[in-house]
Amino acid sequence: MSEEKVMKVGTPTGGVALRMAGAGPALVFLHGLGGSSRSWARQLEALSDSRQVIAWDCPGYGDSDDFPGGEPECADYAKALLAALDKVDVGAFDLVGHSMGGAIAPWAARLAPLRVRRLVLSATRVAFALADTTGFEAGVADRRHMDDATFGKSRAKGMVGEASPVFADVAAIAGKVREPGYAAAVHLLKHADNRALLPTIAQPTLVLAGENDPIAPADATKAVAAAVPGARLETIPGTAHAAYMEKPEVYNRLLREFLDA
Numbered sequence: 001m002s003e004e005k006v007m008k009v010g011t012p013t014g015g016v017a018l019r020m021a022g023a024g025p026a027l028v029f030l031h032g033l034g035g036s037s038r039s040w041a042r043q044l045e046a047l048s049d050s051r052q053v054i055a056w057d058c059p060g061y062g063d064s065d066d067f068p069g070g071e072p073e074c075a076d077y078a079k080a081l082l083a084a085l086d087k088v089d090v091g092a093f094d095l096v097g098h099s100m101g102g103a104i105a106p107w108a109a110r111l112a113p114l115r116v117r118r119l120v121l122s123a124t125r126v127a128f129a130l131a132d133t134t135g136f137e138a139g140v141a142d143r144r145h146m147d148d149a150t151f152g153k154s155r156a157k158g159m160v161g162e163a164s165p166v167f168a169d170v171a172a173i174a175g176k177v178r179e180p181g182y183a184a185a186v187h188l189l190k191h192a193d194n195r196a197l198l199p200t201i202a203q204p205t206l207v208l209a210g211e212n213d214p215i216a217p218a219d220a221t222k223a224v225a226a227a228v229p230g231a232r233l234e235t236i237p238g239t240a241h242a243a244y245m246e247k248p249e250v251y252n253r254l255l256r257e258f259l260d261a
Helices: 037-047 074-087 100-111 134-145 148-159 167-174 179-190 218-227 248-260
Strands: 005-009 016-021 026-030 052-057 093-098 116-122 205-210 232-236
Touching: 016 037, 016 074, 026 037, 026 074, 026 100, 037 052, 037 248, 052 074, 074 100, 074 179, 093 100, 100 116, 100 179, 116 248, 134 148, 134 179, 148 167, 205 218, 205 248, 218 232, 232 248
Parallel strands: 026 052, 026 093, 093 116, 116 205, 205 232
Antiparallel strands: 005 016, 016 052
């Protein structure tokens, strides 16, 4: 593994932190609601042997500044991502979006069709706005009232379950999410509706699903794959919502096969 570094770069909506390793074709990762750039440690380690791997902290997460006004939509975060990548001289790149990141990633592909080469949508939905959002609101209240450790565990229970060998890792990352960033991300998800956008995606697209995912279950991921022309769906057995951590060797193999095709 090449040495990992974190850079914070300026964008029109505030500073964005990028965690980077390796050299070669750029591969960018967007985390979910309970994640951060640290969620992708296993991908930064494994895939940086042949690529420049970049994982962002979305606005309000990790070392990134809060989004001004706190009411972003998917396109706003896609613009922030593209502006941040401009600052580190990344031109064309492959893009992996997980869960919330999978709602944002198609907007980056739409806004920069000549820059996004291939698209991976991981454990996500066509329209989070159409799902039951009461759990999102409960999460905002929990973040306001719980200490970091308690909040992290409460989020991890819904993502991978307490019996998972990566439960502690998932909980530790989720516990570091700041309240303003979490509330802004919930606002984004409550308005995320890509039903009109996904059928216009021209990039080769892979949809990844966890077999036992309670957040993006089988019918949701099948709908994503059906919405994107020519998309391929791969389900990773024995995983819930964080297959990239639960079975990274399988997840990374599927990424390599798709991206190198």
